Every structure is written in C-alpha cells, then in structure tokens.
Amino acid sequence: MRLSRYFLPVLKETPADAQIASHRLMLRAGMMRQESAGIYAWLPLGHRVLQKISQIVREEQDRAGAVELLMPTIQSADLWRESNRYDAYGKEMLRITDRHDREMLYGPTNEEMITEIFRAYCRSYKDVPKLLYHIQWKFRDEIRPRFGVMRGREFLMKDTYSFDLDEASARAAYNKMFIAYLNTFARLGLKAVPMRADTGPIGGDLSHEFIILAETGESEVFCHSDLVEMAAPGDVDFEGDLQHLVDQRTALYAATEEMHEAARFEAEVPEAKRLSARGIEVGHIFYFGTKYSDAMKAEVTHPDGSSRPVHMGSYGIGVSRLVGGIIEASHDENGIIWPESVAPFGVGIVNLKAGDTDTDAACAKAYDALTAAGKEPLLDDTNERPGGKFATMDLIGLPYQLVIGPRGLKEGKAEVKIRKTGERHELSLDDAIARLAEGAFSNG
Amino acid sequence: MRLSRYFLPVLKETPADAQIASHRLMLRAGMMRQESAGIYAWLPLGHRVLQKISQIVREEQDRAGAVELLMPTIQSADLWRESNRYDAYGKEMLRITDRHDREMLYGPTNEEMITEIFRAYCRSYKDVPKLLYHIQWKFRDEIRPRFGVMRGREFLMKDTYSFDLDEASARAAYNKMFIAYLNTFARLGLKAVPMRADTGPIGGDLSHEFIILAETGESEVFCHSDLVEMAAPGDVDFEGDLQHLVDQRTALYAATEEMHEAARFEAEVPEAKRLSARGIEVGHIFYFGTKYSDAMKAEVTHPDGSSRPVHMGSYGIGVSRLVGGIIEASHDENGIIWPESVAPFGVGIVNLKAGDTDTDAACAKAYDALTAAGKEPLLDDTNERPGGKFATMDLIGLPYQLVIGPRGLKEGKAEVKIRKTGERHELSLDDAIARLAEGAFSNG
Numbered sequence: 001m002r003l004s005r006y007f008l009p010v011l012k013e014t015p016a017d018a019q020i021a022s023h024r025l026m027l028r029a030g031m032m033r034q035e036s037a038g039i040y041a042w043l044p045l046g047h048r049v050l051q052k053i054s055q056i057v058r059e060e061q062d063r064a065g066a067v068e069l070l071m072p073t074i075q076s077a078d079l080w081r082e083s084n085r086y087d088a089y090g091k092e093m094l095r096i097t098d099r100h101d102r103e104m105l106y107g108p109t110n111e112e113m114i115t116e117i118f119r120a121y122c123r124s125y126k127d128v129p130k131l132l133y134h135i136q137w138k139f140r141d142e143i144r145p146r147f148g149v150m151r152g153r154e155f156l157m158k159d160t161y162s163f164d165l166d167e168a169s170a171r172a173a174y175n176k177m178f179i180a181y182l183n184t185f186a187r188l189g190l191k192a193v194p195m196r197a198d199t200g201p202i203g204g205d206l207s208h209e210f211i212i213l214a215e216t217g218e219s220e221v222f223c224h225s226d227l228v229e230m231a232a233p234g235d236v237d238f239e240g241d242l243q244h245l246v247d248q249r250t251a252l253y254a255a256t257e258e259m260h261e262a263a264r265f266e267a268e269v270p271e272a273k274r275l276s277a278r279g280i281e282v283g284h285i286f287y288f289g290t291k292y293s294d295a296m297k298a299e300v301t302h303p304d305g306s307s308r309p310v311h312m313g314s315y316g317i318g319v320s321r322l323v324g325g326i327i328e329a330s331h332d333e334n335g336i337i338w339p340e341s342v343a344p345f346g347v348g349i350v351n352l353k354a355g356d357t358d359t360d361a362a363c364a365k366a367y368d369a370l371t372a373a374g375k376e377p378l379l380d381d382t383n384e385r386p387g388g389k390f391a392t393m394d395l396i397g398l399p400y401q402l403v404i405g406p407r408g409l410k411e412g413k414a415e416v417k418i419r420k421t422g423e424r425h426e427l428s429l430d431d432a433i434a435r436l437a438e439g440a441f442s443n444g
Numbered sequence: 445m446r447l448s449r450y451f452l453p454v455l456k457e458t459p460a461d462a463q464i465a466s467h468r469l470m471l472r473a474g475m476m477r478q479e480s481a482g483i484y485a486w487l488p489l490g491h492r493v494l495q496k497i498s499q500i501v502r503e504e505q506d507r508a509g510a511v512e513l514l515m516p517t518i519q520s521a522d523l524w525r526e527s528n529r530y531d532a533y534g535k536e537m538l539r540i541t542d543r544h545d546r547e548m549l550y551g552p553t554n555e556e557m558i559t560e561i562f563r564a565y566c567r568s569y570k571d572v573p574k575l576l577y578h579i580q581w582k583f584r585d586e587i588r589p590r591f592g593v594m595r596g597r598e599f600l601m602k603d604t605y606s607f608d609l610d611e612a613s614a615r616a617a618y619n620k621m622f623i624a625y626l627n628t629f630a631r632l633g634l635k636a637v638p639m640r641a642d643t644g645p646i647g648g649d650l651s652h653e654f655i656i657l658a659e660t661g662e663s664e665v666f667c668h669s670d671l672v673e674m675a676a677p678g679d680v681d682f683e684g685d686l687q688h689l690v691d692q693r694t695a696l697y698a699a700t701e702e703m704h705e706a707a708r709f710e711a712e713v714p715e716a717k718r719l720s721a722r723g724i725e726v727g728h729i730f731y732f733g734t735k736y737s738d739a740m741k742a743e744v745t746h747p748d749g750s751s752r753p754v755h756m757g758s759y760g761i762g763v764s765r766l767v768g769g770i771i772e773a774s775h776d777e778n779g780i781i782w783p784e785s786v787a788p789f790g791v792g793i794v795n796l797k798a799g800d801t802d803t804d805a806a807c808a809k810a811y812d813a814l815t816a817a818g819k820e821p822l823l824d825d826t827n828e829r830p831g832g833k834f835a836t837m838d839l840i841g842l843p844y845q846l847v848i849g850p851r852g853l854k855e856g857k858a859e860v861k862i863r864k865t866g867e868r869h870e871l872s873l874d875d876a877i878a879r880l881a882e883g884a885f886s887n888g
Contacts, residue, residue: 007511007574009565033561035516035523036548041561042514044576050514067451070486070494072479072598073517073581074538074550079479091543094518096550099535099585104480106518106540106550117477117485121453130451132488137517137581141543154516 001345002367003380007044010392020216022324023148025336029396031323038145038153045396046323048344050156053322054135056187056341057158064180064238066131066160071113073137077103079112083295094139094153106139111292111314114161118310119298125165128300128310131173133160135319149324150218150280156320162313165302167289170311174206174287175242177315179233181210181283182249186232188322189339190329192282193227195254199286209256210283214328217278222265223254225275256281280325287313336397337420340442345378346370347436348398350389352405354381362404362414366433370402373437377402394419400441402432416441445789446811447824451488454836464660466768467592469780473840475767482589482597489840490767492788494600497766498579500631500785501602508624508682510575510604515557517581521547523556527739538583538597550583555736555758558605562754563742569609572744572754575617577604579763593768594662594724600764606757609746611733614755618650618731619686621759623677625654625727626693630676632766633783634773636726637671639698643730653700654727658772661722666709667698669719700725724769731757780841781864784886790819791880792842794833796849798825806848806858810877814846817881821846838863844885846876860885 009030018024026032031046042050058068074096080086086093086105094106107113114132122128135158145153162173178194185192190212197209211221213228233245253268255261256279265274293299293309301307318325330337338344347370351363363379370377378398380389386405393401401417408414414429418441427435435441453474462468470476475490486494502512518540524530530537530549538550551557558576566574579602589597606617622638629636634656641653655665657672677689697712699705700723709718737743737753745751762769774781782788791814795807807823814821822842824833830849837845845861852858858873862885871879879885 001511005509005511007513007565007576030565033564035557035560036518036520036546039516039518041516041557043561044511044513047512047514047578065449067445067449067488068491069451069488070491072483072485074480074483074583074598076480094540094542096538096540098538099587102480113479113485116479117487120477121451121474132451134491139518143543154518 001376001378003378003382006378008392008396009043010395018148020147020150020328021331022150022216022327025327025331025395026148026324029336032149038142038151040149040152040154045344049323049338049342050320052342052344053188054156054158054319057184057317057319058135060180060184060187061133061158061160063183064131064176066133066180068134069132070134070136071107071110071117073106073139074104075107075113077105079116080105083112083115083292085112092140092142094141107136108138108140109314109316110134110136110159111161111312112296115292115296115298115312118163119296122163122300124301125303128163128165129169129173130163131160131176133158133315147216147324149320152320155318158317158319160315162315163298163310164312165300165310167311170287170289170313172242174285174313175246176238177285177313178208178246179236179238179242181285181315181317182232183234184317185210185212185282187341188326189341190282190326191228193221193223193254193279194249195221195223195256195279196250196259197256197284198258199288205289206287208285209281211256211279212282212325212329213277214280214325215278216328217280219279219281220257220260220276221255221279222260222274222276224252224269225273227252227254228275280328281318282322282325283315283317285313285315287311331397334391335395338397338399340399343399344396345398346375347377347400347402348393348396349377349379350386350393350401350403351379351381352386352389352403354383356406358409359404359406362409362429366402366404366414366429369433370437375437400436402436404429445820445822447822447826450822452836452840453487454839462592464591464594464772465775466594466660466771469771469775469839470592470768473780476593482586482595484593484596484598489788493767493782493786494764496786496788497632498600498602498763501628501761501763502579504624504628504631505577505602505604507627508575508620510577510624512578513576514578514580515551515554515561517550517583518548519551519557521549523560524549527556527736529556536584536586538585551580552582552584553758553760554578554580554603555605555756556740559736559740559742559756562607563740566607566744568745569747572607572609573613573617574607575604575620577602577759591768593764596764599762602761602763604759606759607742607754608756609744609754611755614731614733614757616686618729618757619690620682621729621757622652622690623680623682623686625729625759625761626676627678628761629654629656629726631785632770633785634726634770635672637665637667637698637723638693639665639667639700639723640694640703641700641728642702643732649733650731652729653725655700655723656726656769656773657721658724658769659722660772661724663723663725664701664704664720665699665723666704666718666720668696668713669717671696671698672719724772725762726766726769727759727761729757729759731755775841778835779839782841782843784843787843788840789822789842790814791821791844791846792837792840793821793823794830794837794845794847795823795825796830796833796847798827800850802853803848803850806853806873810846810848810858810873813877814881819881844880846880848873
C-alpha cells in the first residue's frame with residue numbers, strides 16, 4: 001500500500017479522555033474512531049489488525065476440529081425466555097422492538113441460539129459430538145464503556161459451542177479448546193495463562209479464563225510464575241487424549257481474584273515463584289453440562305434408547321479486545337510494537353525525498369520486491385518531512401522500517417530499523433530488500 | 445472436510461413456505477436456518493459460500509484502489525438528523541433506545557457515518573480523492589421479509605464511498621466502481637448488466653443498477669441483448685481513463701422498470717435485440733454530488749483557498765443476496781450448481797462403502813491429494829446409502845464428484861461426475877485424482 005492512497009489519520013496530540021496506552025495509541029495511530037460511547041469504527045489500519053487476529057483465531061479453531069458458521073446479531077426475545085435469561089440479563093442486554101412490536105435483542109452471546117439450531121437437526125447419539133463456532137459482532141450495553149476496545153459496547157467475539165453425549169466427551173471438547181487457545185495466543189505473540197475462574201452468568205461448574213499480564217489489567221491475578229513462560233503445545237493430535245497437556249497447566253496454581261485462595265497459593269507455590277499481577281482476560285471457556293439443553297430440551301437418544309439432554313460448553317475469545325490487549329503487552333513511549341503475526345503491514349518503507357527520481361525509483365523497487373515476497377509493505381511516499389515520517393512509522397509499530405534517501409543511495413545504501421529493539425543496519429539496497437524479503441531479521 | 449465431522453443438515457422435504465428456488469435450495473442444502481422473520485443463521489455450508497463471495501468482492505475493490513475499513517452496526521440517531529434522513533427513513537429503520545435513553549439505530553446504510561469520519565480528518569484538497577469501503581451487516585426492517593436471503597432484514601452488504609474535489613474526479617471514482625463491479629460479477633459466474641436506475645432514498649442524479657436475469661427476478665428490465673454477453677473488462681489500469689469502457693456499455697439501451705422509456709427502447713434497439721426479462725438487482729452505484737457533504741459540512745479547502753463541500757458517491761453490493769442470486773441463475777431440478785469460484789468445496793468425494801478397508805483407503809488417498817492441491821474436498825465418509833449420498837452431492841452442488849466404491853476399485857477405477865453437465869468419466873483412481881487436482885475438467 002502507498003500511504004498517499006491510504007487513509008491513515010494519525011493524531012499529533014494525545015487524546016485527553018483515553019486513560020490507557022492501547023486506547024491512546026489506537027486513536028493516535030489512526031486505527032479507530034469513536035462513533036458513540038463504546039462504539040468504534042475500525043479505520044483501515046485497525047481493520048487490518050482485526051482481520052489478522054480473526055484469521056489466526058479461525059485457523060486454530062479449524063485445526064482443533066471446530067466448524068465455522070455465522071449466527072445473526074439480532075435475536076428474538078422468546079429464545080432467551082426459554083433459558084430464563086431474558087429477564088435475568090438485565091440492562092446490559094440491548095433490547096429492541098421491531099416494526100411489528102416483536103421483542104428482539106442484539107445478541108450479547110449465543111448459547112440460546114446455537115442450542116436452538118442444534119436441537120432442530122440433531123436427535124441421535126450419531127449426531128454428536130458437534131463443535132461449532134462463529135466470529136460475530138456482539139453488543140453489551142455497558143453502563144460505563146471505557147478503555148477503548150477493552151470495554152466497548154459493540155465488540156467482535158469468537159464463540160464456540162460444544163455438544164456431547166456425556167460429561168467425559170464434553171471434557172474432551174473442553175480440552176480441545178483449552179489447547180487451541182494456548183496455541184492461538186502464542187501465535188498472537190501473547191503469553192496467556194489459563195486460570196480457574198468464576199462461571200458468572202453463563203453458569204456451569206468448570207471454567208478457565210485465559211489471562212495476559214499487563215500493568216493496566218482490569219483485575220488482580222495470582223499464579224505460579226512457571227505458567228507464564230511455558231511453551232504452547234503446538235502441533236498436537238486433537239483427536240487424541242489431551243488431558244495430560246491440560247493437567248500440566250492446571251497442576252500449577254493460577255486463579256483470578258474471585259477464585260483466589262491465599263492459603264492454598266502460599267502452600268502450593270514456592271515463594272520465589274509466586275506471581276501476583278494485573279491481568280487482562282482475553283479468553284474464557286466453560287463447561288456447563290445440561291444447563292441450556294435441559295431448559296431448551298436439546299436432547300438426543302442414546303444407544304440404549306433413552307433420550308437425554310446433551311452436555312454443553314462454550315468458549316469465547318474477545319477478538320476486538322485482543323487488539324487492545326496486544327498493544328497493552330507490546331508498546332513503548334514512541335508507539336505500538338506489533339508482533340509480526342498481526343502487524344497491519346510487514347515492512348514500512350520510508351521515502352526520505354518523495355519526488356526525487358532516484359529515491360522514488362529505489363522505493364518502487366523495494367515496494368515491488370517486498371510485495372512479491374508477500375511482506376505487504378506500506379510505502380510512505382508522501383511529502384511530509386523525515387522527522388514526521390519516522391514518528392509515524394514508530395507510532396504505527398510495523399516490525400521493520402526500510403529507510404531510503406538520496407544521501408544513502410549515493411553510496412548505494414539503505415537503512416533497516418527493527419522497531420522492537422531499535423537496532424539499525426546499514427546495508428546495500430539490494431541486501432536490505434533481500435534480507436527483509438527472506439525474513440532474516442525476524443525474531444518472532 | 446470429512447462429512448462425519450461436519451454439520452450439514454440437509455432436508456428431505458421441500459419447505460412449504462419457500463416460494464423461490466434459492467430459498468428452497470438454501471434450506472434443503474442445510475445452508476441456512478431462519479431464526480426470526482427475515483433473519484438467518486448461516487450454517488457451515490452457507491457460511492463458506494458467503495465468505496468466498498465476500499473475498500472476491502474484497503479483492504476487486506482492492507484492485508480498483510478502494511481501501512477497506514469497518515464501521516459499526518449501531519449508529520446514533522443524531523448523525524442521521526444531520527442529513528435529515530432520521531425522520532425520512534420511516535419504519536424500515538430499526539430504531540433502538542439504549543440504557544441511557546439515547547436514540548440509536550441499526551445502520552441500513554452508511555452515508556452519514558462515513559461522511560462524519562471523512563470530515564473529522566480530511567480538510568484539504570490534498571486529502572482527496574478517498575475511496576473507502578466496508579463489508580458489514582445491515583438491517584432494514586422490511587414489512588414483509590420473504591424470498592429467503594433475497595429480501596431479508598439482516599443482510600451483508602459491501603458499501604463503498606467516494607470523496608472527490610469536483611464532479612469530474614467523482615465521475616472517475618464512479619467509473620472505477622462501474623468497471624470493478626463488472627469484473628466482480630464475472631468472477632462470481634454471473635452475467636450482470638448495468639442499467640440506468642432511479643436514485644431512490646440515497647438521492648443524486650447518476651445511478652446504475654447491476655442486474656442479473658432470472659425468471660424469479662423482482663422487477664421487469666429492458667435492455668439491448670448484446671449487453672448480456674459482453675465480456676467483463678478484466679485487467680485494466682484503474683488509475684487511467686475508464687470512460688470508454690463505461691461508454692461501451694451505457695451506449696446500449698438498458699433500464700429498469702422505473703426508468704424504462706418504451707419509445708426510446710424501440711427507436712434505439714433493433715427488434716431482434718430487444719430483451720425484456722425479469723431481473724435481480726445485485727449491485728447499485730450512485731453519484732449524488734454534495735447532498736450529504738452540504739448537509740453535514742464535509743468541506744475541503746481548494747487550491748484557491750475556498751472551502752467547498754466534497755463530491756460524493758456510494759456503491760453497494762448485496763453480498764448475502766448474491767448467494768441467492770447465484771442460485772437463482774444456476775440450479776436444476778436436483779439442486780444447486782455452484783460456479784467454481786464460490787463453491788463451498790471444490791470436489792465432493794463419495795465413499796460408496798464406508799467401513800470397507802480398501803474403499804476407505806482410496807478415499808483417504810484422494811482426500812489428502814486433493815487437499816494438498818488446494819481443492820478443498822468434502823469427503824462423504826458417512827454410513828448413508830449410495831442413493832442418499834448422490835442426492836446430497838447433487839443438492840449441495842459442488843462442481844465435481846469423485847465416486848469411489850469397492851466394485852470400481854477391483855478394476856482400479858473411479859468415476860468423476862461433472863455436476864453442471866452431468867457428464868461422467870470412468871478413470872483409474874490415480875488419473876481421476878490427478879486430473880481433478882490440476883483442474884482438467886474445469887470450464888469456469
């Protein structure tokens with residue numbers, strides 16, 4: 001992409017009402033714009049990151065055997081009356097009356113609707129297990145939306161639902177998502193720790209939150225510090241037994257504030273390994289048995305002829321919230337530092353003298369070569385001064401910058417800057433292009 | 445994908461309330477489920493088609509130089525008061541009151557919001573032209589939703605907006621979208637004819653609808669028959685002058701019912717070339733000058749120092765409606781016939797005797813080879829009888845079927861069926877796999 005044809009409205013000033021780094025940086029980097037309280041338009045740069053995160057989440061769901069569908073945003077109130085959550089949900093539910101005076105709502109989650117879909121088609125033990133997910137916008141009418149996308153009202157979420165014959169099979173589905181989540185967050189460049197958690201309004205008796213540590217985290221968390229550095233499981237057989245991989249993690253103490261037991265923490269974790277920190281929830285998984293299938297009569301016949309409610313779980317990842325979460329975990333005083341996997345562009349090319357024939361040609365050459373190599377470069381071909389261009393590149397946080405100007409070119413040189421470390425390499429233009437194209441500077 | 449792990453709830457009976465082929469077939473093929481009047485869940489098969497169409501639309505927008513962003517579904521009423529459309533829009537607008545009694549709405553279109561975004565950041569002639577689009581769910585509270593996704597209430601739309609300094613530049617943007625639309629529909633396997641159209645509630649003085657011909661079309665259309673077979677422009681320079689390509693089409697008579705002039709039609713079109721048929725609108729483009737920029741004060745300073753409203757256009761493609769439109773244009777009595785570009789899976793593999801070791805092994809070999817070749821096979825590895833499997837494959841309309849059974853395998857044979865023509869080829873299994881992998885049966 002050439003910046004002259006793009007839409008990147010970076011802000012010079014720090015927005016006054018943004019209290020945390022991710023909110024400030026997303027506004028300053030022209031990633032989003034608030035349209036109403038807690039409702040944001042994703043400007044082109046932000047949208048690219050949102051798409052990249054969604055795609056990684058999708059790939060890891062598919063790998064675990066989940067099947068994607070897409071449920072609508074608007075649901076009928078009657079569906080929620082079946083589970084008795086329509087009245088219980090309170091003011092966070094955005095309630096709507098349509099032109100025929102039917103009561104509708106903007107879905108805050110989809111347990112009811114997916115259960116309705118399941119029961120419409122699946123009647124037999126042969127129809128399970130099922131593991132279904134979608135990535136869709138949700139709405140929760142937060143009383144005080146704040147912290148940008150971290151606590152917005154309209155937000156993008158991936159939610160998966162499992163349907164199983166019995167608890168053992170349901171726990172296998174739970175384990176699949178547990179492992180898939182570890183792999184997902186690792187690919188996003190995050191160290192996410194699974195922690196025993198309260199089940200809240202979803203209900204059920206088994207639940208883990210996946211928490212990333214950040215100073216601006218919304219709640220206090222407590223865990224064995226080994227959990228933070230434990231590598232993700234990676235390529236596993238999702239049809240095999242995953243219990244030992246789950247047990248490796250759950251054997252070590254980790255709990256959110258609501259579930260924390262100070263005495264157990266001290267008893268189980270050596271003092272040097274006791275970590276208490278602020279955390280941001282980026283995923284939450286639940287096994288809730290027959291809570292919804294009972295209420296909504298989602299039953300299947302067993303091999304013995306009896307008809308019983310299916311065992312269910314639900315598994316959420318806050319996709320739009322992750323954009324903020326990644327920034328909270330990875331930024332400095334100059335701006336965002338994107339992990340390569342979700343960077344909106346792979347390389348930023350800075351033309352130090354747009355309009356100068358040789359510099360323009362060198363930039364075009366680099367742009368074409370890096371595009372062909374799949375590096376999705378962003379070329380700053382505008383007339384802004386070098387200082388402004390450098391500041392913008394640091395602010396938007398692309399992993400690499402390739403700086404090309406007439407002075408360097410006279411000696412056949414260009415400069416590569418690694419955003420994360422600040423390292424600079426002076427190289428011949430061809431070497432710089434070749435090394436960026438092959439990912440030679442990459443450290444993940 | 446293995447069918448045993450998928451979720452494909454095909455229906456044996458024809459749903460009674462579905463009046464047109466696409467609605468019937470989408471329900472029967474397990475592509476979608478109605479959740480409320482005019483509101484559908486996209487089941488896995490339908491979701492795959494929706495994603496493929498979205499991606500083609502996106503690629504052709506990008507090629508034309510449009511930049512993607514994503515605006516939220518929920519908008520504030522105040523925004524629509526600025527353009528005086530809040531009261532004018534009537535009952536088709538889904539109006540919402542949030543917990544703080546703020547008036548909101550579910551966006552039926554986005555002229556107001558994109559104008560607000562533009563004016564917040566763009567003040568100078570240097571900031572234009574801008575060509576921005578998003579692919580987002582919209583809601584129109586139709587009084588009588590019907591025909592499945594053809595006239596639903598919650599629907600997916602691609603809408604592009606152009607901002608230009610003057611009318612000449614705005615017309616260049618209009619031409620870009622005109623050409624991009626022709627290429628988009630051609631890639632979707634559709635013959636879409638641009639027709640002069642009424643501007644309706646969007647306003648403005650230049651507008652074309654893109655219409656595909658189908659017996660179940662919602663309105664009568666009239667055109668020179670050469671337009672139907674005219675090839676799409678294909679690879680053009682979108683920064684160059686596209687007027688001649690547009691003129692080639694607009695020189696020939698084509699008009700929707702509202703714009704039809706019988707006398708002109710007869711005068712301009714030789715009798716043998718006069719086509720009057722039913723048509724389905726799949727795209728609509730508008731140039732409306734300063735209608736919104738005037739009302740909402742979206743002005744830029746010109747080089748002469750004066751400040752004037754920008755010239756705007758908007759350009760829509762009904763993405764979810766296209767799923768139905770493609771089916772209306774391409775089906776037979778046995779089911780859907782997907783164009784290869786949007787087929788949910790590239791090849792269906794029919795295992796005639798699941799559980800038979802040799803047949804299972806041959807199917808697995810074909811599945812792996814076709815997966816590796818990027819053909820996205822769907823393997824029917826269920827225990828259903830052959831007749832049921834054949835009917836399902838025809839119904840869901842994958843372009844090719846590879847039929848593998850013990851009897852054929854004894855002679856080393858498998859059968860390839862071309863869905864569109866019904867042609868069958870008996871080949872050695874290896875040949876069948878190799879030819880499917882290389883696209884040897886392809887005819888677009």
